[in-house]
Every structure is written in C-alpha cells, then in structure tokens.
Amino acid sequence: MSVTRARPLLVDPHRSGNDCAHCGARAHSVCNAIDARDLDRLAAVAVQLSVEPGRSFIDEGDPAESFFNVTAGTAKLFKLLPDGRRQITGFAGPGHFLGLAVSASYSFSAEAVELMRICRFSRTKLRTLLDDFPAMEKRLLEVASNELVAAQEQMLLLGRKTARERLASFLIARSEMPVHCLGHKPGSAETVLLPMTRSDIADYLGLTIETVSRTLTKLKGEGLIEIPSTETIIIRRHVALDGIATGVDSGGTR
Amino acid sequence: MSVTRARPLLVDPHRSGNDCAHCGARAHSVCNAIDARDLDRLAAVAVQLSVEPGRSFIDEGDPAESFFNVTAGTAKLFKLLPDGRRQITGFAGPGHFLGLAVSASYSFSAEAVELMRICRFSRTKLRTLLDDFPAMEKRLLEVASNELVAAQEQMLLLGRKTARERLASFLIARSEMPVHCLGHKPGSAETVLLPMTRSDIADYLGLTIETVSRTLTKLKGEGLIEIPSTETIIIRRHVALDGIATGVDSGGTR
DNA sequence: CAAGCGCGTTGACGCAGATCAAAGCGCGCG
DNA sequence: CGCGCGCTTTGATCTGCGTCAACGCGCTTG
Numbered sequence: 001m002s003v004t005r006a007r008p009l010l011v012d013p014h015r016s017g018n019d020c021a022h023c024g025a026r027a028h029s030v031c032n033a034i035d036a037r038d039l040d041r042l043a044a045v046a047v048q049l050s051v052e053p054g055r056s057f058i059d060e061g062d063p064a065e066s067f068f069n070v071t072a073g074t075a076k077l078f079k080l081l082p083d084g085r086r087q088i089t090g091f092a093g094p095g096h097f098l099g100l101a102v103s104a105s106y107s108f109s110a111e112a113v114e115l116m117r118i119c120r121f122s123r124t125k126l127r128t129l130l131d132d133f134p135a136m137e138k139r140l141l142e143v144a145s146n147e148l149v150a151a152q153e154q155m156l157l158l159g160r161k162t163a164r165e166r167l168a169s170f171l172i173a174r175s176e177m178p179v180h181c182l183g184h185k186p187g188s189a190e191t192v193l194l195p196m197t198r199s200d201i202a203d204y205l206g207l208t209i210e211t212v213s214r215t216l217t218k219l220k221g222e223g224l225i226e227i228p229s230t231e232t233i234i235i236r237r238h239v240a241l242d243g244i245a246t247g248v249d250s251g252g253t254r
Numbered sequence: 255m256s257v258t259r260a261r262p263l264l265v266d267p268h269r270s271g272n273d274c275a276h277c278g279a280r281a282h283s284v285c286n287a288i289d290a291r292d293l294d295r296l297a298a299v300a301v302q303l304s305v306e307p308g309r310s311f312i313d314e315g316d317p318a319e320s321f322f323n324v325t326a327g328t329a330k331l332f333k334l335l336p337d338g339r340r341q342i343t344g345f346a347g348p349g350h351f352l353g354l355a356v357s358a359s360y361s362f363s364a365e366a367v368e369l370m371r372i373c374r375f376s377r378t379k380l381r382t383l384l385d386d387f388p389a390m391e392k393r394l395l396e397v398a399s400n401e402l403v404a405a406q407e408q409m410l411l412l413g414r415k416t417a418r419e420r421l422a423s424f425l426i427a428r429s430e431m432p433v434h435c436l437g438h439k440p441g442s443a444e445t446v447l448l449p450m451t452r453s454d455i456a457d458y459l460g461l462t463i464e465t466v467s468r469t470l471t472k473l474k475g476e477g478l479i480e481i482p483s484t485e486t487i488i489i490r491r492h493v494a495l496d497g498i499a500t501g502v503d504s505g506g507t508r
Numbered sequence: 509c510a511a512g513c514g515c516g517t518t519g520a521c522g523c524a525g526a527t528c529a530a531a532g533c534g535c536g537c538g
Numbered sequence: 539c540g541c542g543c544g545c546t547t548t549g550a551t552c553t554g555c556g557t558c559a560a561c562g563c564g565c566t567t568g
Contacts (some may be wrong), residue, residue, distance in 0.1 A: 079406060120436065148355075209517095214555095
C-alpha cells in the first residue's frame with residue numbers, strides 16, 4: 001500500500017522534535033491542552049518531519065502506528081476505489097490532528113499539497129500520555145465532534161447539492177476559514193487561496209475537473225467572483241454566493 | 255424549527271430513568287464505561303422516553319440542551335436544505351449515542367423510524383459527570399472516531415459510487431451490522447431488514463426513490479438478492495454483491 | 509528558444525440518473 | 539368486503555454532468 005512513498009520522510013536534521021514550547025501551531029492544536037510546564041513530556045514523544053508536495057505520509061490500509069499533527073502547510077485526505085476513483089474527504093491545515101481511529105490500520109491516505117511540517121507521535125506512547133492529561137483527551141473529543149459536524153455538512157453537499165452549489169459552498173467555506181488554518185498572510189477577507197489543483201477540488205466535491213472549471217468560469221461571468229490567477233479567487237458578491245451555497249437561490253441567474 | 259414536534263415526547267410513566275443497571279442497551283453503549291456500582295449516578299441524570307415512528311426528537315438549529323442514547327428502535331439523522339432537499343447522514347440504532355457537538359445548537363435533526371426508546375441526559379449534568387468518569391470520555395472519543403471513519407466511507411459513496419454500487423454497499427453494510435444494533439431477532443445472516451422507507455434509503459444514498467426501486471429490481475433480476483417483502487431483502491450472492499459495493503466489479507453483469 | 513509536459517479551459521456529445529406520469533399493492537377503515 | 543390512501547414499482551422522457559477531444563498557457567529542460 002505504501003508504493004508512493006519511495007523515499008523516507010524527511011526528518012528535520014537540527015531539531016528532531018523537542019520544542020513544543022515554541023511551536024507556532026500549538027495555540028490552535030490539541031497540544032494547547034497541555035500545560036506549558038509539561039510540554040517536555042509531549043516533546044519527548046514527538047518527532048518533527050517535513051513532507052514535500054505530492055508526497056504521501058499516511059497510506060490507507062497501512063498499520064496505524066502514528067498520530068500526526070500538522071504544524072505548517074496543507075494535506076489532502078482521501079480514499080480510493082480499486083479502479084482509481086478518488087474521494088478527498090478533507091484538507092488538513094496547521095493545527096489539524098490526524099490519525100484518530102480505533103482500528104489497527106489507517107482508513108484513509110494523506111498527501112501533502114504544499115510543503116508541510118508535521119509532528120509525528122507514536123500511537124502507543126501518546127496513548128499512555130493521554131492517561132496523564134485528560135484535558136488533552138477532552139480536546140480530542142471536541143476536535144472529533146467538530147469534524148463529525150463538518151463531515152455531515154459535506155454529506156449534504158455530496159448527496160444533494162448541484163455543481164454550482166458545491167463550488168459556492170467550497171469557496172464560502174474557504175473564505176471563512178480561520179487565518180491560522182491557511183498558513184499564509186491574510187490578504188483581503190474575500191481573497192480565497194487555493195493551494196490544491198482543480199483535480200483535488202473536483203475529487204473533494206464529487207465532480208470532474210471540467211465541471212469545476214466550467215462552473216467557476218460561469219460564476220466569474222455572473223460577476224460573483226474574480227479569478228486573477230489559477231490559485232486565487234476573489235469573492236465579489238459574498239451574500240449572493242452564500243445564498244447559492246446554502247440552496248436559497250436555485251432561481252436567479254443560472 | 256420544532257414545528258414537527260406537535261406533542262411533547264412521551265415520558266415513560268412507571269420508570270422515568272432510574273435503572274441503568276438493567277438497561278439492555280448498556281453493554282453496547284458508552285454507558286458500559288461506567289462501573290456497575292456507579293450506575294446510580296448515571297441514572298440520576300437520565301430520563302427514559304418513548305418516541306413514536308415519524309416523530310422527531312432533535313431539530314437542527316434548536317439549542318442543544320440534551321444528549322441522547324438510543325436503547326431500542328431506529329432513528330434517522332438528517333440535514334435539510336431550505337427547499338426541502340434532504341440528506342440522511344445516518345441511522346441510529348440501540349447503543350447509538352447522539353448529540354456530540356461543541357456548538358450550542360444541534361447541527362442535524364433526528365426522527366424515529368420505528369418506535370423508539372431513548373435515554374435523555376442533560377448536557378450540563380452529563381458534562382460534570384464526565385469529569386468524574388474519564389473512562390466514559392475515552393469511550394466517547396472511540397465512538398466519535400468510529401463515526402468519523404464511517405462518515406468518510408459515506409463521502410466516498412456519495413461522491414464517487416454509482417447507484418448500483420451505493421445500493422450494494424448499503425445492503426452489505428446492513429448485513430454486517432451487529433445484531434444488537436438492529437433491535438430484532440437475527441434470522442439468517444443474509445436476511446437484511448429495512449425498517450426505513452424507500453424515500454429514506456434514497457435520501458441516505460443521495461438518489462431518488464425511483465432509482466432505488468429500479469436498482470433493487472435489477473439486482474433481484476440478476477439473482478444477487480431476493481425481495482420477499484418491501485422491508486426484507488435476502489442476499490443470495492454475498493461475495494458478488496460485495497464486489498459491486500467495493501467497486502471491484504464495474505464490468506460483469508450490468 | 510524550441511520542445512515537452514502538466515495543468516487548466518473550452519467545446520461537442522452521450523448517458524446515468526432525475527423528473528414526470530401512471531399503475532399496482534398492501535392495509536386500515538367504514 | 540369495497541374503498542381510499544400511502545408507498546412502491548414501472549415506464550417514458552429529459553437533463554446536468556460526465557466523457558472525449560482539442561487547445562492554450564506557463565514552466566522546465568536541454
């Protein structure tokens with residue numbers, strides 16, 4: 001299953017996991033449930049890694065030996081069908097915790113979209129650590145609950161929304177993302193950056209690249225958005241776009 | 255948002271929540287994380303209710319004041335778009351815990367498919383209880399993790415599978431469900447009971463009733479299943495059906 | 509700077525599944 | 539027992555999006 005991971009992941013040479021205290025992502029991750037004076041215990045089980053764009057660091061079906069915490073960059077999480085059809089179940093930015101699962105093997109794959117920085121925890125070691133820090137377990141439950149809500153929203157999108165509504169929902173959701181999750185300078189609140197390819201967007205929204213491209217072009221033609229570059233979209237009429245996203249529109253400009 | 259809940263839920267007259275020790279669903283629910291001698295504390299915050307078929311007991315958008323635990327029967331969980339399009343995100347049987355969410359209001363609705371028996375917990379009371387029983391919090395995290403895995407599987411289904419594959423997946427999943435989740439006598443391992451309507455199935459699989467009906471008829475015509483009654487399906491060729499479900503088939507008998 | 513390649517856009521056409529319409533069919537009820 | 543009603547099935551037709559194909563554009567490479 002780990003065919004794509006030709007070379008080992010890059011272990012950061014000069015500091016392989018011992019400065020949780022200075023980690024920029026801590027404030028936004030589950031790690032902030034651990035008190036500052038106990039951070040050394042967390043650091044002891046963490047290993048910092050870099051992951052190059054396109055490289056996968058979790059492979060569906062592989063034994064689930066580690067948890068991961070994203071500290072920089074973005075990953076796509078996905079599942080595959082035997083014939084290659086792919087569903088991207090989410091994108092994970094800084095602060096995102098990965099690998100929650102009771103099962104002995106990963107139920108999805110993860111691959112870097114941009115250059116990433118991640119923290120790897122041994123599953124067993126983190127589990128024993130959790131016994132000493134119930135606050136962190138609480139945080140994990142919160143995180144999982146929130147992801148569950150997001151997953152249900154995505155099911156609604158995949159099962160019942162039109163291509164137009166899916167793209168609108170995607171853009172609105174991206175525009176509402178907290179700054180730290182994107183890992184770049186803010187720009188205007190209505191400027192949406194898309195580090196992933198059209199193919200990734202299509203596989204996230206259950207569409208084809210062609211439909212994604214065509215639909216974006218249409219939204220642009222209607223003056224709802226601007227597309228200054230492939231990876232940048234500016235929302236011009238946020239309210240109207242949001243109306244489409246939530247299915248209020250339906251009529252109006254088709 | 256609570257338009258459909260015309261009458262209040264039925265509070266069981268003779269025992270309104272005080273015998274967790276004899277609860278048939280405990281073995282399969284998060285409640286089994288609590289030691290037998292502490293069950294009285296759990297019982298103190300629980301209220302037993304009955305819910306008639308078709309009656310809703312959670313309404314999306316309402317303030318989330320309670321958690322629920324299903325002890326008998328089945329509920330459908332769903333989200334609506336303003337124009338009435340519906341996505342059923344799951345079915346909850348005995349042992350299923352409902353209401354996990356950080357948000358102050360419910361993010362989905364729940365309605366009984368069959369006559370149900372549920373346990374209601376005050377959100378605040380249960381939360382203080384959780385502080386004393388970290389084992390239960392651990393169980394909740396496990397439950398949430400498993401649901402997350404299931405949700406991702408469903409996203410794959412909704413985003414990338416054909417109608418045929420969706421129905422096959424649905425039937426296989428139902429047939430593999432642990433007996434206690436169905437709340438009825440087993441029958442043959444390959445006999446699948448469907449307490450929900452075709453409309454519910456359609457809204458769960460992101461299809462229409464017509465497509466569900468037609469596809470089932472087709473599967474029957476190919477000798478993969480039998481349909482002795484509307485709410486009963488017998489899987490005749492489990493391996494073949496499973497092949498379709500996981501997308502291995504594609505060719506073969508269309 | 510020409511060639512090659514990955515990615516995105518655009519157009520023409522086809523089809524899986526939606527929509528529209530009309531029967532069955534089981535079941536409770538008068 | 540006949541009637542009505544909700545659910546399901548089946549058929550005919552339509553359509554949003556997928557598929558196939560061509561082309562453009564920016565980047566890398568030699």
